[in-house]
Amino acid sequence: MRRVYMDANATTPLLPEVMEAMRPYWMEHFGNASSIHLHGQQARAAVDRARETLAEFFNCHAAEVVFNSGGTEGDNTAICGLLRPGDHLITTSIEHSAILEAAQRLAGRGVETTYVAPAASGLIDPEEIRRALRPETRLISVMLANNETGVLQPVEEIGKIAADAGVFFHIDAVQGAGKVGLDVRRFGCHLCSISAHKMHGPKGTGAMFVRRGTPIEPLVVGGSHERRQRAGTENVPGIVGLAKAAELAMESLEDGTIPRLAALRDRLEAGILKIPGTGVNGSSIPQMLGAPSLPRTCFCGKGGIPRTSTGFVHVDGCASVPRVANTTNIWFDQLEGEALVIALDLKGVAVSGGSACHSGATEPSHVLMAMGLDKTRARASLRFSLLKTATEADVDYVLQVVPEAVERLRALSPVAAGTAG
């Protein structure tokens, strides 16, 4: 059976070049980067080179790059490392749980949080962030791209608001990195978290941009690694793999990969939307359905991501919101998303549903609910997220199996028969 993996926002496989770059650092060059002998020097040189690559990736100084274990650690560090009792945090209700749960933990320690809700399109209005500012606000934390809808947030405008107010600004760029160009100077942030495994690098490795002078307390203590900002023997193979993935991602932003991916995603989306009772979460695409030759994702300059790095093309009068090129989130009336995920898996297609398992119960996605979907529609939503190696044939196969599976499930569905509440 053919297998098509369309769950890239959950994780991605290593690219062969990443595997090759990491290979010597497991056995031949196994040294501890803190040792002064030859083995240590080899490891240190590899970490230093990787830091230079990441500095280019973020557009910062090498001394502003801190290697860590991934997005969750970066997000936790931003929240818990900067906020003290009495401080106020502004974030959004569509952040990853690595931000939301860190904020909840601090609620018990005297840190108040304002959660700004998105518009129905999934976009955060920067003015809502401005309105939430208080004299005690110390940090604003907003994601670059949402993991479920792919919607790109106007981080540059939010960065200006943070600068005007003299407030620190963290960006969770885990889902944006490698899909749009990062530029922490232009974004105006003090902190920015990324994760290797979302961009064809290894799991358990990430990095954080920490602007010079940002008074962040390390989460992990126990040594002088990473300029005392993150203790622990460096994961040298992981760091080397992250740097290779970042290097390849920078190439992909320039070589036509992103527009190609956007075209594949758009074809997939248009094909699925031909099924009655479907729609896109995180876009105003129905307004564009009359004009299938137009690009379906328009970036009209509001979020500050340059056209060249995204491949997005502006269409006059287009009301759609900017999204990363690989993601679409679609609701299907009259069925359970989870049943469709399973049906597609049986046909070899891997996607994610609009629900998550919390303490054994399946809860509809907090992101889709924050966008105003009701529970039934949130549960009946699926995320298709393409790998950058996705092909036309992958899309053809998915377009072959999805309509069949939807039709079959709807025929059986108690939701369709009107017996479910």
Ligand SMILES: Cc1ncc(COP(=O)(O)O)c(C=O)c1O
């Ligand atoms: C937006 C976002 N932030 C943070 C994370 C956590 O990253 P990691 O898996 O590297 O801990 C994820 C992972 O899904 C994510 O999508």
